[in-house]
Amino acid sequence: MPDFLEIASLSRDDLRRILATAHTLKSARGSLPRGAPDPSPALDGHMAALLFEKPSTRTRLSFDIGVRQLGGQSVVLSSQDLHLGQGGETIGDTAAVLSRYVDLIMIRTFAGDTLHEMARHASVPVINGLSNESHPCQIMADIMTFEERAGTIEGKQIAWLGSGNNVCCTMMEAAAVFGFAMAISGPDHALPSRERLLGARAAGAEIRVMSDAREAVREADLIVTDVWQSMHETEMANLEDLFLPYQVNDDLMSAAPNSALFMHCLPAHRGMEVTSTVLDGPHSVVLDEAENRLHVQKAIMLWCLGRLD
Numbered sequence: 001m002p003d004f005l006e007i008a009s010l011s012r013d014d015l016r017r018i019l020a021t022a023h024t025l026k027s028a029r030g031s032l033p034r035g036a037p038d039p040s041p042a043l044d045g046h047m048a049a050l051l052f053e054k055p056s057t058r059t060r061l062s063f064d065i066g067v068r069q070l071g072g073q074s075v076v077l078s079s080q081d082l083h084l085g086q087g088g089e090t091i092g093d094t095a096a097v098l099s100r101y102v103d104l105i106m107i108r109t110f111a112g113d114t115l116h117e118m119a120r121h122a123s124v125p126v127i128n129g130l131s132n133e134s135h136p137c138q139i140m141a142d143i144m145t146f147e148e149r150a151g152t153i154e155g156k157q158i159a160w161l162g163s164g165n166n167v168c169c170t171m172m173e174a175a176a177v178f179g180f181a182m183a184i185s186g187p188d189h190a191l192p193s194r195e196r197l198l199g200a201r202a203a204g205a206e207i208r209v210m211s212d213a214r215e216a217v218r219e220a221d222l223i224v225t226d227v228w229q230s231m232h233e234t235e236m237a238n239l240e241d242l243f244l245p246y247q248v249n250d251d252l253m254s255a256a257p258n259s260a261l262f263m264h265c266l267p268a269h270r271g272m273e274v275t276s277t278v279l280d281g282p283h284s285v286v287l288d289e290a291e292n293r294l295h296v297q298k299a300i301m302l303w304c305l306g307r308l309d
């Protein structure tokens, strides 16, 4: 059964099928209460393990509630609850044992190696709920959200401001698969690695790195930012000095087309990477983006379990 680990290792056709199912699942629910099962709960009787090495609000809730809406059940565990790579038990042993209890594993890890080792040793599908290197569920929700508002993302211009982190690098992978262009603007030390940039470009992504944030957003259909410091990164003293030129604020938005959307995967640090005026403003679709994690991840789980129409 397939895993959902990295955008770059999935086919465009599968990713498009997942997105189409996400839209269908969303509209099929209509105004059902959040705790009610879907009209056709396709994971009836299934059990999912949701594992977290890092904190989470959206990923935890959207997977847990998504499994229930599909008619399944879930067990949510943090790394403190498990012998995950600690006390002598290998990741591989944990993966093999979990595969005897559950039908699906979702894991939020630090090292990408933990995620991939889990997938290698599990006999059930494994979903990446964020690693230090990537966040594919988030990018699928972002594409779903963009397309709900503005039609196909193919051929569109996405401006990424600030840290060239795990979410940015996953967006670069998606640029190659879905055919959109990216302009990335951030401090030199925080740009995506040369290896990730070259990899995405070699896969066909059109990515420009631009020192001027205003120039980067000039033709943007979508402006995206994320925290200056991700959960796995060590604290830096002079964050504001380095990153403030790339803050998404009203002045920067005034340099973009009036139709540009704004996204942030959340949690956001108001007044740092984005001002409240933008986060709560007319261009922002961050709450749709958070909601769509639920719908797209339900579709991802169905795909993993061979239950897409």
Ligand code: CP
Binding pocket: 055, 056, 057, 058, 059, 060, 130, 138, 265, 266, 267
């Ligand atoms: N965007 C996102 O993954 O949020 P959480 O860290 O709250 O899961």
Ligand code: NVA
Binding pocket: 130, 165, 166, 167, 226, 227, 229, 230, 231, 232, 265, 266, 267
């Ligand atoms: N880049 C952030 C995303 C959190 C959802 C992090 O890894 O902490």
